[in-house]
Amino acid sequence: MLMGIIIVITVGAFYLIHLLPGDPAVIILGTGDSPANKAKLYAQLGLNKPIYEQYFVWMKNILHGNLGTSFISETPVWTTIKGAIPIDLELMVISQILAFAAAIPLAMRSAKKPDGPLDRVLSAGSFTLLSIPAFIAIVLLVLFVAIDLGVPHTGPSSYVSLGSDWIGNLESLALPSFVLALGSFVVYYRVLRSDLIATLQEEFITMARSKGISQRRIMWRHALRPSSVALLGTAGVNIGGLLAGGFIVQYLLDIPGLGYTLISAIGYSDYLVVQGIVLVVAVGVILINFTFDFIINIVDPRISRE
Amino acid sequence: MSNSYFVDELVEESTTQTTPERKKRLGVLFWICVVWLALNVLGAIFANVLPLQDPLYQNYSIINAGPSLHHLFGTDDLGRDIFSRIVFGSRVSIEVSLGSLLIGFGIGAPLGMLAAYRRGKFDSLLTTFMYMFLAFPAIIATIAVLSFWTPRSLLKIIIVVGVASIPLVYRVIRTATMNIATKDYVIAAKVQGATDWRIMGRELLPNVAPIGVSFLLIGIASVITLEGSLAFLGLSVNPPTPSWGNMINESRTILQQNPWLAIFPSLALCLFLLCLNFIGDRLRSHFEVTEGKL
Numbered sequence: 001m002l003m004g005i006i007i008v009i010t011v012g013a014f015y016l017i018h019l020l021p022g023d024p025a026v027i028i029l030g031t032g033d034s035p036a037n038k039a040k041l042y043a044q045l046g047l048n049k050p051i052y053e054q055y056f057v058w059m060k061n062i063l064h065g066n067l068g069t070s071f072i073s074e075t076p077v078w079t080t081i082k083g084a085i086p087i088d089l090e091l092m093v094i095s096q097i098l099a100f101a102a103a104i105p106l107a108m109r110s111a112k113k114p115d116g117p118l119d120r121v122l123s124a125g126s127f128t129l130l131s132i133p134a135f136i137a138i139v140l141l142v143l144f145v146a147i148d149l150g151v152p153h154t155g156p157s158s159y160v161s162l163g164s165d166w167i168g169n170l171e172s173l174a175l176p177s178f179v180l181a182l183g184s185f186v187v188y189y190r191v192l193r194s195d196l197i198a199t200l201q202e203e204f205i206t207m208a209r210s211k212g213i214s215q216r217r218i219m220w221r222h223a224l225r226p227s228s229v230a231l232l233g234t235a236g237v238n239i240g241g242l243l244a245g246g247f248i249v250q251y252l253l254d255i256p257g258l259g260y261t262l263i264s265a266i267g268y269s270d271y272l273v274v275q276g277i278v279l280v281v282a283v284g285v286i287l288i289n290f291t292f293d294f295i296i297n298i299v300d301p302r303i304s305r306e
Numbered sequence: 307m308s309n310s311y312f313v314d315e316l317v318e319e320s321t322t323q324t325t326p327e328r329k330k331r332l333g334v335l336f337w338i339c340v341v342w343l344a345l346n347v348l349g350a351i352f353a354n355v356l357p358l359q360d361p362l363y364q365n366y367s368i369i370n371a372g373p374s375l376h377h378l379f380g381t382d383d384l385g386r387d388i389f390s391r392i393v394f395g396s397r398v399s400i401e402v403s404l405g406s407l408l409i410g411f412g413i414g415a416p417l418g419m420l421a422a423y424r425r426g427k428f429d430s431l432l433t434t435f436m437y438m439f440l441a442f443p444a445i446i447a448t449i450a451v452l453s454f455w456t457p458r459s460l461l462k463i464i465i466v467v468g469v470a471s472i473p474l475v476y477r478v479i480r481t482a483t484m485n486i487a488t489k490d491y492v493i494a495a496k497v498q499g500a501t502d503w504r505i506m507g508r509e510l511l512p513n514v515a516p517i518g519v520s521f522l523l524i525g526i527a528s529v530i531t532l533e534g535s536l537a538f539l540g541l542s543v544n545p546p547t548p549s550w551g552n553m554i555n556e557s558r559t560i561l562q563q564n565p566w567l568a569i570f571p572s573l574a575l576c577l578f579l580l581c582l583n584f585i586g587d588r589l590r591s592h593f594e595v596t597e598g599k600l
Contacts, residue, residue, distance in 0.1 A: 019454040131580035133531045136572045266453040278450040
């Protein structure tokens with residue numbers, strides 16, 4: 001299955017170049033259109049060979065870590081991608097920590113008294129938040145919160161790299177992490193809440209209650225683990241989606257991660273960079289999904305036994 | 307924020323047979339949402355006939371004006387009327403979502419039903435194939451294809467988004483059909499010697515349809531969000547044609563001078579999504595209750 005998916009992805013990413021109208025070489029080279037460049041590109045993509053051979057030439061290059069060299073920035077595509085990946089990882093880690101830290105305790109509170117006042121407020125709130133796309137959340141947060149509060153390092157080209165100043169780096173990531181965390185939180189909260197409510201009606205919970213185990217211990221030690229299968233499945237899909245959904249957040253706040261790089265590459269018609277990022281992100285998403293499937297099997301071994 | 311959540315919940319709830327005691331009535335809020343959506347759709351259809359100002363007419367004497375009687379929602383940086391641009395902008399969202407879901411449902415739903423009813427090799431091959439496409443987010447594929455497939459047009463967006471939605475529709479419809487295909491009345495029909503077409507048309511389709519409809523509503527919400535994201539990346543319709551997404555995008559550079567330009571289209575989009583999600587959610591629990599009573 002995993003191999004099959006990877007093959008589908010590589011064929012898809014490979015074929016993108018052939019969606020360009022006309023001679024791909026002319027379009028990809030753009031302003032750098034010299035005979036020497038053209039020969040280089042033809043060799044690199046094997047453009048004069050039949051299409052299945054072109055795929056193998058391209059695959060061989062990729063397996064050697066060669067995604068091609070951009071004819072616009074004249075740097076290897078992989079170097080560009082390698083520089084952007086840590087920023088995506090950092091955003092993902094911060095936003096997921098925030099999302100889980102908020103979702104787990106709040107879901108527990110809601111599940112304790114379903115349809116109680118707190119649960120109603122939280123459920124209505126989360127339903128509304130689900131209907132706000134990330135790009136609107138960003139525009140409105142910039143408009144009403146960031147500008148008025150003077151959150152440092154928001155706005156054009158204000159990103160500070162982790163190496164140069166870590167406090168500045170965290171400040172510049174505050175708004176994007178918050179928006180991404182908000183989107184994840186809503187989903188995690190709703191999934192965990194409904195599973196916790198179901199788990200709390202099971203007999204082993206009644207048993208634990210009758211033994212006099214404290215409410216807090218029941219929640220964390222007895223109810224959380226069996227309730228977290230759907231949560232982890234959702235988290236896997238969601239974190240994979242963050243790689244993609246984070247595009248807009250990065251683009252709007254000038255955070256030079258993969259998404260930002262992709263969008264500027266589309267703007268410059270830097271097709272080899274677009275192709276490279278699509279490939280890397282798609283493979284990344286698949287690997288994340290499979291990792292979470294693996295984690296789920298550890299958390300609930302019943303699933304793999306079925 | 308992410309509509310994939312609803313999809314997963316749909317698939318899950320249609321697999322597990324638990325029918326939680328939920329309210330049977332649809333409620334006032336449900337009907338308010340229906341009316342609001344209907345108003346939006348009517349506005350989009352009759353935008354040409356309605357007494358609206360020309361959404362492309364630029365009046366430089368009143369740029370970035372706030373709401374007034376003459377311009378209900380104010381004007382943008384080129385002096386165009388925001389209210390009429392919102393009404394005309396809803397056309398893009400509605401066209402893209404209906405067009406692409408027509409493709410998605412037209413191909414995904416029959417395949418899903420057939421696979422779930424037939425089972426066997428056809429089902430396992432097709433399902434493996436579809437799940438491969440499901441494994442990575444549709445937005446990446448959409449962005450990738452649209453950035454290479456130039457020049458862009460509304461039809462291309464509809465095709466790309468529509469094809470990307472096929473595996474999702476397939477999964478929801480297949481899971482729903484599989485649950486129903488094992489019910490006693492389906493087996494009874496089979497024993498009576500009903501043809502496959504009759505069973506699919508008379509027994510399966512009416513029972514799968516409610517799940518399909520609530521998924522359709524949630525699907526529309528996802529596609530509208532996707533179109534908005536594409537507009538932000540410059541991959542949707544070209545200006546000056548208004549769409550909710552590209553109006554919000556255009557407002558970013560002049561947020562402080564003219565906040566209305568960001569606020570009104572955002573409100574229009576969020577309210578529309580909220581209504582779709584709410585109706586989808588209500589319909590789903592409503593139909594499940596009636597199914598449990600059978």
